[in-house]
Structure formats: C-alpha cells, structure tokens
Amino acid sequence: MAEVKVKMQPPDADPVEIENRIIELCHQFPHGITDQVIQNEMPHIEAQQRAVAINRLLSMGQLDLLRSNTGLLYRIKDSQNAGKMKGSDNQEKLVYQIIEDAGNKGIWSRDIRYKSNLPLTEINKILKNLESKKLIKAVKSVAASKKKVYMLYNLQPDRSVTGGAWYSDQDFESEFVEVLNQQCFKFLQTKAETARESKQNPMIQRNSSFASSHEVWKYICELGISKVELSMEDIETILNTLIYDGKVEMTIIAAKEGTVGSVDGHMKLYRAVNPIIPPTGLVRAPCGLCPVFDDCHEGGEISPSNCIYMTEWLEF
Amino acid sequence: MTQAEIKLCSLLLQEHFGEIVEKIGVHLIRTGSQPLRVIAHDTGTSLDQVKKALCVLIQHNLVIYQVHKRGVVEYEAQCSRVLRILRYPRYIYTAKTLYNDTGELIVEELLLNGKMTMSAVVKKVADRLTETMEDGKTMDYAEVANTFVRLADTHFVQRCPLVPAAENSDAGPPPPAPTLVINEKDMYLVPKLSLIGKGKRRRSSEEDATGEPKAKRPKHTPDNKEPIPDDGIYWQANLDRFHQHFRDQAIVSAVANRMDQTSSEIVRTMLRVSEITTPSSAPFTQPLSSNEIVRSLPVGYNISKQVLDQYLTLLADDPLEFVGKSGDSGGGMYVINLHKVLGSLATATLESVVQERFGSRCARIFRLVLQKKHLEQKQVEDFAMIPAKEAKDMLYKMLSENFISLQVGCQ
Numbered sequence: 001m002a003e004v005k006v007k008m009q010p011p012d013a014d015p016v017e018i019e020n021r022i023i024e025l026c027h028q029f030p031h032g033i034t035d036q037v038i039q040n041e042m043p044h045i046e047a048q049q050r051a052v053a054i055n056r057l058l059s060m061g062q063l064d065l066l067r068s069n070t071g072l073l074y075r076i077k078d079s080q081n082a083g084k085m086k087g088s089d090n091q092e093k094l095v096y097q098i099i100e101d102a103g104n105k106g107i108w109s110r111d112i113r114y115k116s117n118l119p120l121t122e123i124n125k126i127l128k129n130l131e132s133k134k135l136i137k138a139v140k141s142v143a144a145s146k147k148k149v150y151m152l153y154n155l156q157p158d159r160s161v162t163g164g165a166w167y168s169d170q171d172f173e174s175e176f177v178e179v180l181n182q183q184c185f186k187f188l189q190t191k192a193e194t195a196r197e198s199k200q201n202p203m204i205q206r207n208s209s210f211a212s213s214h215e216v217w218k219y220i221c222e223l224g225i226s227k228v229e230l231s232m233e234d235i236e237t238i239l240n241t242l243i244y245d246g247k248v249e250m251t252i253i254a255a256k257e258g259t260v261g262s263v264d265g266h267m268k269l270y271r272a273v274n275p276i277i278p279p280t281g282l283v284r285a286p287c288g289l290c291p292v293f294d295d296c297h298e299g300g301e302i303s304p305s306n307c308i309y310m311t312e313w314l315e316f
Numbered sequence: 317m318t319q320a321e322i323k324l325c326s327l328l329l330q331e332h333f334g335e336i337v338e339k340i341g342v343h344l345i346r347t348g349s350q351p352l353r354v355i356a357h358d359t360g361t362s363l364d365q366v367k368k369a370l371c372v373l374i375q376h377n378l379v380i381y382q383v384h385k386r387g388v389v390e391y392e393a394q395c396s397r398v399l400r401i402l403r404y405p406r407y408i409y410t411a412k413t414l415y416n417d418t419g420e421l422i423v424e425e426l427l428l429n430g431k432m433t434m435s436a437v438v439k440k441v442a443d444r445l446t447e448t449m450e451d452g453k454t455m456d457y458a459e460v461a462n463t464f465v466r467l468a469d470t471h472f473v474q475r476c477p478l479v480p481a482a483e484n485s486d487a488g489p490p491p492p493a494p495t496l497v498i499n500e501k502d503m504y505l506v507p508k509l510s511l512i513g514k515g516k517r518r519r520s521s522e523e524d525a526t527g528e529p530k531a532k533r534p535k536h537t538p539d540n541k542e543p544i545p546d547d548g549i550y551w552q553a554n555l556d557r558f559h560q561h562f563r564d565q566a567i568v569s570a571v572a573n574r575m576d577q578t579s580s581e582i583v584r585t586m587l588r589v590s591e592i593t594t595p596s597s598a599p600f601t602q603p604l605s606s607n608e609i610v611r612s613l614p615v616g617y618n619i620s621k622q623v624l625d626q627y628l629t630l631l632a633d634d635p636l637e638f639v640g641k642s643g644d645s646g647g648g649m650y651v652i653n654l655h656k657v658l659g660s661l662a663t664a665t666l667e668s669v670v671q672e673r674f675g676s677r678c679a680r681i682f683r684l685v686l687q688k689k690h691l692e693q694k695q696v697e698d699f700a701m702i703p704a705k706e707a708k709d710m711l712y713k714m715l716s717e718n719f720i721s722l723q724v725g726c727q
Contacts, residue, residue, distance in 0.1 A: 188654070202579075202626050275668075277570060
C-alpha cells in the first residue's frame with residue numbers, strides 16, 4: 001500500500017488570484033502596504049508564492065516598490081504612469097526613475113551611468129528612446145556649455161542650469177542688465193530729488209528718499225521693459241551692482257512680519273547718493289591717465305619737459 | 317628717500333636758496349646725519365660756505381642738529397620738510413581765506429624768512445600793506461598785531477624752541493651746540509608786554525614826527541635804533557596745523573557732497589570747536605554736547621534745537637559713520653570719527669583713480685573686491701553682473717597694473 005501523501009492544497013493557490021488579492025489590498029491602502037500586511041491577509045500562502053506574485057505585478061508595472069524605514073512598501077501604480085511605461089523594459093524604468101529623482105536640476109548622463117551601473121551604449125539607447133517618447137528632455141547647462149542634463153519632460157529647469165533671468169539661451173544679456181541698472185538708478189535718483197526739494201524737516205526728507213526693494217521691484221514690473229518675469233531677488237542683485245558702482249547705498253531695517261516686501265523680518269532700503277569726493281587731483285592732471293607713466297623721468301626720452309599731454313593740458 | 321624725491325628737493329633748494337645751499341642740502345639728504353667737517357670735505361666746499369649754507373637751512377627749519385657723545389654735532393636734513401616748500405602757496409592762500417590780506421602777508425613773511433620775531437613781522441607786514449593802500453592811509457601796527465595774536469591763538473603760528481635760561485652759568489664749558497627747548501604751554505603764548513610796549517612806542521615816535529605821513533616814515537628811516545622788545549622770541553609757521561585745516565576742509569566737503577549744506581555746517585562747527593583741544597592724530601574728536609554745538613553755530617544759521625538734534629541723529633545714523641554718538645548727557649554727546657573719515661576719503665580717492673584710469677565697469681569690480689575682500693572669478697562675474705569674457709579682461713588689466721593681486725587658494 002503506497003502512502004498517499006495528502007498535501008493540503010490551500011484554497012487560493014491560483015497565482016492570478018493572489019495577484020488580484022494583492023492589488024485589491026493596494027487599492028485599499030493607497031499609501032502602500034508592507035509584506036507583513038499581505039501575509040496577514042493571506043496567511044496560507046507561502047512566502048515563495050507571495051514573492052512570485054509580487055514580482056510579476058512589479059514587472060507588469062502595476063505595483064511600485066518603495067523603501068520605507070520599516071521595510072519594503074508596495075504601492076499601486078498610477079494608471080497613467082502604468083500606461084506610459086508599458087512596453088518599456090526594466091532598464092528604461094530604472095533610468096526614468098533616476099532622472100525623476102534628480103528633480104528640476106537634471107542629471108548628467110555620466111551620473112545616470114554611475115547610478116544604474118548600465119553600460120554606456122545601453123544608456124544612450126534608453127535615453128534616445130525616452131526622449132522620442134517625450135518622457136524626458138535634454139537641457140543645456142549654462143555653467144558648462146557642452147554639458148547636457150536630462151530631466152522629466154514637463155519640468156521647468158532650475159535657475160542654476162539655465163542661468164535665470166539674465167541668460168537667454170546661454171548668452172548673458174548685458175544690455176538688458178544695463179537697462180535695468182539705469183532704470184533702477186533713475187527711479188532712486190528721482191525719489192531722492194523730490195525728497196530733497198520738499199524742504200521738510202530733515203528726518204522726513206531722509207526717510208522719503210529711501211525706497212524698499214519691493215517698491216523698486218514693483219516699479220520695474222510696471223515699466224514692462226522685461227519680457228521675463230523678474231523676482232525681488234533679481235532686482236536686489238541689480239541694486240547690488242548699483243552699490244558696487246558707488247551710486248546707491250543700502251540700509252537694512254527690522255520690519256514687522258507681514259509688511260509688504262519684508263523677508264524674514266528685515267527690509268532692505270536703497271537710496272541714491274552722490275560720491276563723497278570729486279575726481280581726485282592725480283587723475284585730473286594728465287599724469288594720472290598717462291599710459292607711459294612708468295617710463296617717464298627727467299632726462300629720458302619720455303620726460304615731463306617734453307610731454308605732449310602736459311603741453312596740451314597747460315594750453316587751456 | 318627715492319631718487320625722484322631727492323631730485324625734487326634739489327630743484328626746490330636751488331630755486332629758493334641757490335646753488336651752494338642746494339649742494340649742501342642734497343648731500344645731507346643723501347647721506348643722512350653728518351658733522352660739519354665731513355660735509356665740507358665730502359662736498360668740496362670751504363668751511364665758511366658750508367657754515368653759511370647750514371645757517372640758511374637751519375633758519376628755514378630744513379636741517380636740524382644734534383649733539384652726540386664726545387661733543388660731536390651732527391646735522392641732519394629733513395627731506396619731507398623740504399618737500400613742504402611746494403605747499404607754501406596753499407598755506408598762504410588758507411591764511412588769506414581765514415584772516416584776510418593781513419593774515420596772508422604774515423604767513424608769507426614767516427614762511428619766506430623761516431623764523432622771525434613778532435615785532436619784525438608786524439612791522440614788515442604793516443609796511444607792505446601801507447604800500448598797497450591809498451595815499452594818506454596807513455596800516456596800524458595794532459591791527460596787524462591783532463591778526464598775529466589771532467593766528468597764534470588758533471595755533472597757525474608757533475614759537476620756536478629757545479635756549480633755556482642759563483641757570484648756573486658756571487656749569488663748565490658751554491656745550492658745542494645749544495639744545496633748544498620749548499614748553500608746551502608757551503608755544504602759542506604771545507608776548508603781551510612787548511605788544512603793549514610796542515604800541516606805545518610807536519605812538520610816541522609818531523608824535524615825534526606828526527607832520528610827516530606815516531607812510532613815508534618807514535621808507536626814510538631804514539635803521540630803527542630802538543631795541544627790539546621781544547628779542548629772542550622767534551615765531552614760525554605751524555605746518556601741522558595747516559594740514560589739520562586741510563583735513564577738516566576735506567571732511568566738511570565730503571559731508572556736503574553726501575548730505576546737505578546744513579549738515580556740513582554742523583560738522584564744520586564741531587571741528588572748529590575741537591580744533592585746539594584734539595591732537596591731530598587722535599581717532600576721535602573730544603565729545604561735544606549738542607547744547608555746545610547749538611551755541612557755537614555761526615551767527616547766520618538760526619536753526620532750532622530740535623532741528624539740530626534731528627540733523628545730529630541723521631549724521632550719527634548715516635552708513636558713512638562720520639559722526640558717532642558717545643553718550644546722552646547734555647542733549648547727546650557727539651564725536652567725529654576721524655580715522656573712519658580719513659579711511660573713507662582714502663578709499664574714495666583710490667576708487668576715483670581706478671574709475672578714471674580704467675572705466676566705470678572696472679571701478680565696479682574694484683569696489684566689489686574691496687568690499688568682499690576675496691572673491692573667485694565666477695563670483696566676481698555674478699556679483700558685478702558683467703559677462704565672463706569682459707570680467708576676465710578687466711581683472712587681468714587691473715592685475716597687470718598692480719591694483720589687484722591674485723592669491724592661489726587651496727582647493
């Protein structure tokens with residue numbers, strides 16, 4: 001008599017059934033379920049069968065695998081995304097994931113290679129593929145003009161990559177900056193002059209000659225000379241260049257949170273000023289601007305007594 | 317002393333004092349301190365001529381002497397003092413703006429003669445002024461003396477060091493060269509007695525010749541046999557005080573440029589009141605209360621105390637930091653921050669040179685680096701908002717002329 005081993009066949013042994021159950025569970029908990037939850041739901045399924053089911057779901061693109069601090073999480077994948085990725089293989093999905101993680105700063109192809117450990121040829125093929133599917137795009141970085149970074153198609157590239165408002169297609173727009181420079185200065189100058197002419201007591205005069213960075217920003221926006229939208233920080237960088245030109249001075253005052261234009265409880269005020277000395281004596285004489293200053297000495301070929309600039313200057 | 321400076325000193329000495337003085341002077345500037353015989357030997361001039369030249373130089377405060385051990389007297393030339401000769405016109409002009417023609421002539425006489433007694437100065441200046449006046453009018457000695465006293469009170473002229481009164485005449489053989497001393501307190505003390513005495517004597521001598529107009533008298537009596545009442549008390553121009561005045565002028569005009577006329581007047585008043593009480597190298601002036609300032613403002617300016625206080629507060633709060641508040645007594649104690657002012661003026665001068673020499677964009681980069689101390693190439697481009705190529709060009713141009721220096725940092 002042969003012993004018949006009766007194996008207790010669990011009722012839901014069908015793999016499809018298992019997958020469906022798992023998907024149902026995922027729908028129940030849209031934030032993701034751990035392995036433990038699946039185990040609790042279907043205690044009679046062996047670990048191996050569970051793993052097979054999960055792997056199939058993952059490869060079909062219906063589940064997302066995430067790592068949390070408690071362990072692995074399985075989450076139902078967005079149907080849209082699931083549709084997109086259909087037909088892509090695992091490698092592509094990996095590369096896509098890496099690019100997505102890079103956010104709006106983008107990632108260089110070499111970095112993708114490091115992260116995914118895929119050979120260069122594969123990477124290039126995948127990138128071309130993804131680009132043609134309009135899932136990613138390449139953006140030229142302004143810092144190194146040969147470098148291309150990849151990011152998701154619908155993301156706005158970060159400032160550090162495009163250079164912000166001052167760059168249009170990798171070219172620094174110096175005329176634009178100059179125009180803004182002059183406009184800001186004129187605004188501050190007029191403000192200071194009206195304050196001076198108002199002839200009120202000195203405190204009021206001084207305070208009304210100041211303009212906050214917010215005021216200047218509003219004025220520039222209303223002028224409409226910029227096709228690109230400028231933020232307050234952009235205007236502040238322009239105002240800083242005016243400070244380095246010695247035409248404007250800045251003070252920082254404490255402002256209550258919530259007053260217009262205050263950042264972190266401070267407000268920056270700007271005022272047009274005159275230089276404290278007229279052009280200095282040395283440069284008003286020809287010697288200060290002379291290109292051969294170092295070669296000039298009495299008795300030499302170039303000397304003060306036969307200096308043509310000096311003669312011209314004294315002729316006035 | 318650089319070659320150029322020595323050449324300049326030589327030209328100045330030659331123009332003002334002649335060849336022999338120039339030879340001796342330049343020799344001393346080149347070689348430093350030397351005794352009499354060595355000078356004579358090295359320059360190949362006779363001892364007599366060397367003595368005369370040294371007399372001239374010492375009279376004009378261009379050479380000083382020192383007694384070394386073993387009784388050797390060494391003479392040293394002061395190159396920087398020689399270079400000040402270039403500024404004589406400016407000193408004279410300053411005296412003119414402050415004390416009119418009388419002051420101008422007094423300072424001119426003192427500068428051209430090195431050292432003079434007060435009576436000699438007064439007499440000479442009165443004579444010169446009388447010559448320029450209309451016929452029949454004369455210049456009163458008292459008026460000139462008055463101006464002289466005012467110059468002394470504001471420290472523009474000072475007494476020269478004297479031979480100290482011999483206490484015990486039998487202290488042994490006299491030293492080879494007298495050591496001159498001057499008491500700090502006496503430096504600006506005008507000999508009062510002689511002043512009054514002079515006045516009287518002048519008047520009495522006028523009474524002697526009442527018929528003649530005074531204008532003719534000095535010309536016809538060249539030898540004045542009267543004993544000089546203040547013999548031994550010599551006066552010289554105090555150049556440091558003029559320099560202090562120039563500094564004050566620069567400060568006032570800087571404030572006028574940055575703020576307005578009234579603020580600059582206030583600063584001028586503050587400087588005027590602390591003229592004499594503050595030593596010229598002090599970092600701050602003596603604290604002045606706002607009450608004092610209101611009292612000392614020039615007569616034309618009648619601004620109320622409150623307005624003055626507002627101006628003072630504005631001055632103290634200004635980012636320039638020229639004026640500081642040092643206390644609250646007496647309505648607020650204010651000082652002028654001299655070192656800060658001079659630093660700002662020096663910086664502004666440098667920036668002006670860079671601007672005129674290289675252009676305003678280079679000036680922008682220069683100010684930027686001055687403020688931030690150390691910057692990388694990329695940071696310079698970002699802060700100054702100048703395209704990379706141009707910024708590089710400008711930085712290298714300034715580097716080649718030594719306005720900016722490069723420092724290799726560790727990566």
